[in-house]
Amino acid sequence: MKFKPPIKGPIFIGRSWQEYIKMFDLDIPNLKKKKILDCAAGASSFTCYMNKKGYDVTACDLLYYQSPSFLQEKCQEHLQILIDSLRHIQNNFEWNFFKDLNDLHEHRKKSCQQFGRDYAENKGKNYIKADLNHLPFPDNAFDLVLCAHLLFIYDHRLSWEFHQRAVEEMIRVSSSEVRIYPLVKTKGQKSVFVDKIIQQLDNNITAQIVEVDYQFRKGGHEMLLLTKND
Numbered sequence: 001m002k003f004k005p006p007i008k009g010p011i012f013i014g015r016s017w018q019e020y021i022k023m024f025d026l027d028i029p030n031l032k033k034k035k036i037l038d039c040a041a042g043a044s045s046f047t048c049y050m051n052k053k054g055y056d057v058t059a060c061d062l063l064y065y066q067s068p069s070f071l072q073e074k075c076q077e078h079l080q081i082l083i084d085s086l087r088h089i090q091n092n093f094e095w096n097f098f099k100d101l102n103d104l105h106e107h108r109k110k111s112c113q114q115f116g117r118d119y120a121e122n123k124g125k126n127y128i129k130a131d132l133n134h135l136p137f138p139d140n141a142f143d144l145v146l147c148a149h150l151l152f153i154y155d156h157r158l159s160w161e162f163h164q165r166a167v168e169e170m171i172r173v174s175s176s177e178v179r180i181y182p183l184v185k186t187k188g189q190k191s192v193f194v195d196k197i198i199q200q201l202d203n204n205i206t207a208q209i210v211e212v213d214y215q216f217r218k219g220g221h222e223m224l225l226l227t228k229n230d
Ligand SMILES: C[S@@+](CC[C@H](N)C(=O)[O-])C[C@H]1O[C@@H](n2cnc3c(N)ncnc32)[C@H](O)[C@@H]1O
Pocket: 010, 011, 012, 013, 014, 015, 039, 040, 041, 042, 043, 044, 060, 061, 062, 063, 130, 131, 132, 133, 147, 148, 149, 150
């Protein structure tokens, strides 16, 4: 029987700060004094962790107008749905970072709880409601802009125009770099939009596909690094 995921479109969950560091190949000490934006940050614990360590990270997401209790409930609910769905397709994933489904569940639950506490304290300050179609930040406002698990993985539901616009917006608000992860869909096939995005970049942007030390979905060991040249 073919398994059909019960949620249509982006789900509200979040990877942990440990996953972010690996997914984006971040050299943490080098990020001191840099302004970082995490786009479509969901319930990730990255912003919470980094700001507590003295770094300067802003998270934005379409759902950050919602109350802390609503988002906490949504995250736990979507996490459970994700775990139930993965039971049917475990072979599509690499079990290195996580030992098994329980480990994954516990790890992401912790991330969701850390996010929830921080969101309740810093909503509107470190957590800004934003649509990637029109980011509410000035040009060059951040040194590094991150985007995980929204672009490319939903290329069957999110249009080419949305991908184009979102990348344009992230480049606009970054003075230096944009990093996007992953480049593959659930079964490990590269999104049709990756090459298309690279081909239509302005001349002042350099694109590199960089290998990273993280892989959960098969083939998910690469990120797209966009660098703005002066
Ligand atoms: C699967 S989560 C990814 C969360 C986190 N970046 C991670 O890697 O774990 C996708 C997020 O994208 C957000 N989202 C969907 N469409 C968006 C848009 N147009 N602008 C900003 N955020 C959006 C959703 O609310 C959700 O939190």
